[in-house]
Amino acid sequence: MISMIFRGLELDPTIIVGGELNELGTNARYGNGDYVVAEACESDGTFLKYKPFAGVITNIEEDHMDYWKDFSFLKESFKKFLSNIKKGGFAVINGDEVGIDFAKNATAEKIITYGIDKKNDLHASDIELAGFLPKYNLIVNDSQNNNCKKEYTVSLSVPGMHNVKNSLAALAVCYGLGLNLEKSAGILKYFTGAKRRFEKRGEKYGAVIIDDYAHHPSEIKATLDAAAIEKKKCIITVFQPHRYSRLANLYTKFNECFRGTDVLVITDVFGSNERPIPGVTARLLVDSLIEDGYDKRIAYIPSLKDIPDYLGMIIKKDDIVILMGAGDITRVTDELLKK
Known part of the structure; x- marks a missing residue:
């Protein structure tokens, strides 16, 4: 979703993700812009080699225990991932599932949380999921502008609550970068997903x-x-x-x-x-x-x-x-x- 928004904003990103995107017909492309959108996996610890400007954590679950052996080691690895964020950058964290407390204890200079709960910096309200075409209102508690609240309408072409949350993560990245949120939200309706994702x-x-x-x-x-x-x-x-x-x-x-x-x-x-x-x-x-x-x-x-x-x-x-x-x-x- 981040890559789709960036392309819609004519930022021409380089894209390296796991699934084959319907809009591209591939999972990777070279762009001439300043941004690289890369998907990282914790399965073998190699995600700790990334040094991102913006790092997104959607969830932390007990998986890949053949490598990590203990869930506590896996959770600590995500804290290390956040510590790899470049100076001046920011982290985007699912405040509902990863937890706002986890965000507070992270070492990144700036944390942006998203989710359904109103305590998050960005949250969704008035969610409608019918017709495989979710809609919701994006509420932004704008700490960059005297904590005033801003609201945007978001329509999606991919089904399920999990995609509502994914879109919130993408918009949180746009918010952190100071991109136009109204335009970013409008672009999301053209995202039709990836191969083998519903x-x-x-x-x-x-x-x-x-x-x-x-x-x-x-x-x-x-x-x-x-x-x-x-x-x-x-x-x-x-x-x-x-x-x-x-x-x-x-x-x-x-x-x-x-x-x-x-x-x-x-x-x-x-x-x-x-x-x-x-x-x-x-x-x-x-x-x-x-x-x-x-x-x-x-x-x-x-x-x-x-x-x-x-x-x-x-x-x-x-x-x-x-x-x-x-x-x-x-x-x-x-x-x-x-x-």
Whole structure:
């Protein structure tokens, strides 16, 4: 979203992000402007090599424990990240989820918080989420102008509360840089997202087919919450766990995030570059859900090739079908749409 705004403001940024942006058809481009917009990942600690002028923290969650071993080490690494911010720069922090207290204890010279809570420097009010097209009023407690409040209307073309929060983060960066907030907010309605981020791939049997990259419990919940707003009949979710180490560390944390789906299909783990861990298969997740009292329809189908036929038997008109995971689950989407 930051890169889209900067392009709309004719700042011609260099862009290096993880997902393929719909507007660019790629995840990277070279620009001739003064700004570089880069997405950093904490998975292996390399984000600590960044020395940004503006650093954004959207959340801090228990993930990548194969590298960090302990959640406290991961949280400390984000404080180190903030200490890397260049002199005269600023940090943008999700005050609702990362916490305003975390922001207060950060070493960056200037902190801007955003979120839904009114205590944040920028917050959203009068939020409407219907139609996969969120709208809200942006309220800015303008510390740069005698703490006067300013209000702007924001319309988005990407669904869900998580994208409302993402847009707040992008606008907080613009605010910190002194860019025109009214123009920045207006540009956001042209942002249509990234590939495999709640990407509508087509329709089959009268149902909407959606591809999504979510693989962490909070991401899964955010995706299903967005789908629930437009639910007409059933939400069918096909989930491919990503990495044996993540599943081993987090399998009990998935027990709440799937409550928003009516039918859950779980296939076997996409290991990426990891070797299998004895006893860690998708069956571990299925058993954990059942033991925890999961009361929705659940199917364990280890092989991807068997899933399109199963979906063909259960999909009904007006269902929403979400193929979810960070591995090769898109093969199921492709095969399903061919049927």
